Amino acid sequence: MSEQLTWTISEQQQGERIDKFLTAQGEEWSRTQVQQWIKDGHVLINGRTIKSNYKVETGDTLELFVPEPEVLEVVPENIPIEIIYEDEDVAVVNKPRGMVVHPAPGHTTGTLVNALMYHCNDLSSINGVVRPGIVHRIDKDTSGLLMIAKNDRAHESLVNQLKAKTTERVYQAIVHGNIPHDHGTIDAPIGRDKVDRQSMTVTEENSRDAVTHFTVLERFGDFTFVECQLETGRTHQIRVHFKYIGFPLAGDPKYGPKKTLSIDGQALHAQKLGFEHPRTGEFMRFKVEMPEEMKKLIRQLQNNR
Structure with a gap:
């Protein structure tokens, strides 16, 4: 039996192509796959089939009947x-x-x-x-x-x-807004969003504990460059937590604003990783630089400050 998912289009989402909107709702969905679902009649707007170039309007009821997964x-x-x-x-x-x-x-x-x-x-x-x-x-x-x-x-x-919670996982992120304090801890449980089942949210219902520690690395007025250390590892944890405190990640198609920096997807990089080797017991640490796309954004923000 296929899974049925339902959304009500908000004013902020108005004007977006239906295929682009749906692709952003499913982390593993490709735009080609979504367009095929639309073509096959698995997507309804207000009870009617539509085409991939349909632009959603405020108040639209969107239904998606996700087909049975292929082997x-x-x-x-x-x-x-x-x-x-x-x-x-x-x-x-x-x-x-x-x-x-x-x-x-x-x-x-x-x-x-x-x-x-x-x-x-x-x-x-x-x-x-x-x-x-x-x-x-x-x-x-x-x-x-x-x-x-x-x-x-x-x-x-x-x-x-x-x-x-003995591993080390440190991320770098660019977020919207000017975080006023240099350090902080976000301790807020995360669970599945009751309205949008493809999204996570801070909630007390059917949730799991989630803790993110952060340090401000640099401020750019409308944006802040932060380092985040995960104490837990919930789905979309950093993205959900920073939205919750009012500083969503730049470029985040699911949890951030539409008008943002020129980056395809959230500005988030898993920079450091540490764990105990399963055989030797030695604690190993690794570190990699941000991709050039994020480095370029940082340089642009520094120049525009």
């Missing part, structure tokens, strides 16, 4: 990826912006998993054939470091470290 066959692909570290137990990769972590309907190829299956001899099997080796994930448009398990023993160790 995925994950194949190795010779996609260049930056492997920062690798041994018989773990690998650390620097995921580029725009790359989906694992296959899903609409993204069956070109993912990090497809690349890992080509470049790594072994990957853990705990998460099955679609997500081999994947211990944690970052969003498609978030760049930066991910730890990969190459066997089940390593996978269990890394998962337990995440649960025990």
Whole structure:
């Protein structure tokens, strides 16, 4: 049975193409896939089928009937990826912006998993054939470091470290607004949004604890450059938390304003990663620079200040 999702279009969302709007609602949905759903009649506006170029209007009721997921066959692909570290137990990769972590309907190829299956001899099997080796994930448009398990023993160790909150995960982000204080902690539980089931929100209902620590690195008047350290790792945690305190991430298509900096997707980078090696017990730390797209934005903000 297909899943039915419903949205009511707000005044802020008015005028956006229906295919673009829907693509932003699903982290793993591609625009091509959404356009096919529209063509096949799975998308209704006020009970009527429409075309992909339809522009939504305030008060429109949008219904999406998500088809049953297709059976995925994950194949190795010779996609260049930056492997920062690798041994018989773990690998650390620097995921580029725009790359989906694992296959899903609409993204069956070109993912990090497809690349890992080509470049790594072994990957853990705990998460099955679609997500081999994947211990944690970052969003498609978030760049930066991910730890990969190459066997089940390593996978269990890394998962337990995440649960025990002993790993180090530090991000850099550009947010809207001028954060007045230099340091802060956002302690607010996150759960599924009752209205928009593809989004997360701060809520007391069916939520899990979520804690983000942050430090202001630089202020640019209308924007702030921050460093964030995760104590927990909930879906979209940094994006949801900064929206909650009134400083949404620049470029965020789901949680931020429409008028923002010229960046395709949220300005968020997983800069530092630390964990205890599953076999040796040594605590390992890794660090990678922001992608050039974010560096360029920082330079522009500095010049315009």
